Amino acid sequence: MRIGLIAMSGVRVRTRELAELGVTLPGFVNRGKVIASLPSLGLLTVAALTPPDIEVAYREMEEIKSEDSLERFDLVGISSFTAQIDEAYRLADRYRAAGVPVVLGGLHVSLLPDEAGQHADSVVLHGAEGAWPRLIEDFRRGQLKPRYEGLRAGVFQPPNYAFPRFDLLRGRPYNRLTVQTSRGCPLNCEFCAASIRITSSFQQKPVDKVVAELKSAMAVMEHPFFELADDNTFINKKWGKEFLRAIIPLRLSWFTETDISVADDDELLGLLAESGCRQILIGLESPSEDGLAHLDPHDWKRRRCGDYLKAIEKIQARGVTVNGCFILGLDNQMPEVFPQVRDFVRESGVLETQITVLTPFPGTPLYRRLSEEGRLFKPRYWDRCTLFDVNFRPKLMTVDELESGMRWLFGEIYNEREYARRQRHYMELVKARLE
């Protein structure tokens, strides 16, 4: 038996002006290019859960593009993010029309299983752990069920834990790989559409398992750059230090997403730098306290806003750059937010910054609230769930103000001069600490 697992990578933007701007702005484009080719860790995990007597082929959607020939498999599994779901459905429909059963899984499908069920023989909700092995057994018996519920807890514990099949990437042209150390995030922000939506609580992988995965990935590719596929890696500082100590000998270069509290712990910061962490991405979300109100149930981000500048300086002085992320269109933001973000980026000296628009992804509390408030343009706009396209009416500015403000800010931030300025600032900071 041969199973085809099909991933959809690449970045997507619908609004024409932004897409055009996107291909010309340095900094923005560069980041887009490097990350766009990450392989699907979700599918490497599904592959790992497949019994060893079954042959598994990992493919990118790009490789199956041809309209007239479809690579044949006995069963096809497709992964899903919201922005590409219509492409996933089209591919699923083509395979089913050719008589090949299709299973859909992943973030989007977990949140909208009824919709996905119209394009699949079977839909897997939440993690593949706890579902895929049962599904394969049923498939072998010719008794595939329309829906399987995977685990929302305990995914990193035996017997559920699956060691991703990095070996399937051998010979492929990736230079960056992902490894996951945790799922979920206790901050629980209203807009978050990441792994928190397929977990019941924060779950953390034991350090020895993460180290083994990193080593396995390194055996497949020479000097890969690692991006941790976490929502918030350093929630638990004790685990964080144990993890960092364990990876120092591996001499990695890596990147992750976390929150501002890493700056509270000098020992952690020292280990972070020593372990080869090149950059941490932090969801700052808004430059002032007012913009941050009610984002998370404990108002944690608002309470920490006053620490932003000092924390960024402390982290970057260690030689770990900060990618500061801002969301535009939050309920408490007025049009003044655009110059405020520009000024904050200048003042803080964050080497990189990611500017996105508030996006009500399906299945999030934000989606439900904006829907109740009648503020969604339309209930289904999945191909515009890109983090760059506006899909709702903001509260304290018009749609036009949001779109044009965002374009203006892109021009202000993503240009050679500003990037060079931020780079100079960063180098001076690091030098000053060393002197």
Ligand code: B12
């Ligand atoms: C790595 C990554 C990427 C890679 C993806 C590579 C790939 N092909 O998978 C790249 C850089 C290409 C990428 C692109 C984009 N991304 Co991205 N990305 C991530 C990131 C950082 C990690 C995802 C990950 O690997 N998780 C780990 C794996 C193990 O989890 P998983 O995929 O959910 O898989 C598990 C289950 O879902 C399930 N499963 C998954 N697939 C399948 C399939 C089958 C058959 C089965 C049975 C089960 C199953 O089993 C797996 C194991 O339990 C997350 C943020 C985060 N911290 O999570 C954002 C995230 C997923 N991305 C996001 C977005 C918005 C995008 C873009 C739209 C950005 C853009 N403007 O272009 C594009 C869309 C790409 C596309 N083709 O549609 C959002 C998605 C929200 C959503 N609900 O869709 C996230 C959550 C970030 C955010 N800010 O909210 N991204």
